[in-house]
Amino acid sequence: MAYQISATKLQTYHRCPQAYQFRYELGLKTNAFFGSAVLGTALHQTLAQAYRDWYYQEPLPKIDWLLDCWGQHSDSLSPAQAEDGKQILETYYQNFIASEVAIHKPLAVEGKIQASLQVANLEFAIAGRYDRLDYLDGGLELIDYKSTKEVKLPKEDEIDLQIGLYYLALEQRYRQSLRKLSLIYLRTGEKVSFDATPEHKQLVEIVVGNIARQLRTDCEWQPKPGEQCERCTYSRYCSAVQDCPDPLPDDVRSHQPQLQLVLAL
Numbered sequence: 083m084a085y086q087i088s089a090t091k092l093q094t095y096h097r098c099p100q101a102y103q104f105r106y107e108l109g110l111k112t113n114a115f116f117g118s119a120v121l122g123t124a125l126h127q128t129l130a131q132a133y134r135d136w137y138y139q140e141p142l143p144k145i146d147w148l149l150d151c152w153g154q155h156s157d158s159l160s161p162a163q164a165e166d167g168k169q170i171l172e173t174y175y176q177n178f179i180a181s182e183v184a185i186h187k188p189l190a191v192e193g194k195i196q197a198s199l200q201v202a203n204l205e206f207a208i209a210g211r212y213d214r215l216d217y218l219d220g221g222l223e224l225i226d227y228k229s230t231k232e233v234k235l236p237k238e239d240e241i242d243l244q245i246g247l248y249y250l251a252l253e254q255r256y257r258q259s260l261r262k263l264s265l266i267y268l269r270t271g272e273k274v275s276f277d278a279t280p281e282h283k284q285l286v287e288i289v290v291g292n293i294a295r296q297l298r299t300d301c302e303w304q305p306k307p308g309e310q311c312e313r314c315t316y317s318r319y320c321s322a323v324q325d326c327p328d329p330l331p332d333d334v335r336s337h338q339p340q341l342q343l344v345l346a347l
């Protein structure tokens with residue numbers, strides 16, 4: 083089995099190799115990403131259906147089409163959430179549908195990204211998800227919807243890794259280059275786009291190469307103290323920020339890394 087890699091894993095490694103080891107090599111559980119996301123999920127499902135099932139014989143759907151789709155995904159929401167979602171979709175409609183001459187069928191919605199990369203005799207399986215993939219001037223535009231309350235832009239180095247990973251994976255899957263990664267903030271109706279270039283792919287190959295070297299030599303995963311330590315859920319185990327770090331739980335110590343070598347010819 084190949085070693086699994088994703089944008090989140092690459093970003094974690096870039097932030098701090100020690101945190102990467104805690105999370106992915108030792109399997110320490112974190113509850114950092116728990117929480118209610120039902121409204122966000124319903125919005126994502128609505129937009130996926132709206133673009134996937136629209137019949138595209140008229141240039142633009144009416145707002146009713148979006149609201150019909152919303153009706154099929156908002157059952158489990160509270161009345162306040164359902165109303166909130168409806169207003170968010172009305173804003174979306176005005177900003178991204180009504181303002182267009184026509185909308186075009188996406189290449190895919192709610193898609194999975196899968197690709198492979200071989201570095202230093204190790205095989206890495208790349209996995210990820212995206213919300214929408216559109217054709218764009220001889221290339222591709224990958225669109226992710228964000229349902230956060232504020233427009234919180236990703237850090238430049240972290241978005242660069244995400245772009246590079248998508249670039250690499252989409253090139254393998256579609257034989258086309260990623261031209262743009264766009265984030266649509268549903269609550270504010272803003273769209274932020276980042277250009278994608280082959281340099282982003284090269285950056286990912288360098289970072290994956292570093293991980294490969296680390297895995298092959300089994301050397302220590304170095305802590306990288308910085309502002310990220312304030313939000314790190316593993317800080318209690320980390321000798322870089324604790325004089326007396328907590329011992330790791332017993333079941334974690336026996337965790338085996340998911341590593342498989344690929345034989346070179």
Ligand code: SF4
Nearest residue numbers: 098305306311314320
């Ligand atoms: S506390 Fe800081 S140095 Fe330690 S694992 Fe977390 S991010 Fe890395």
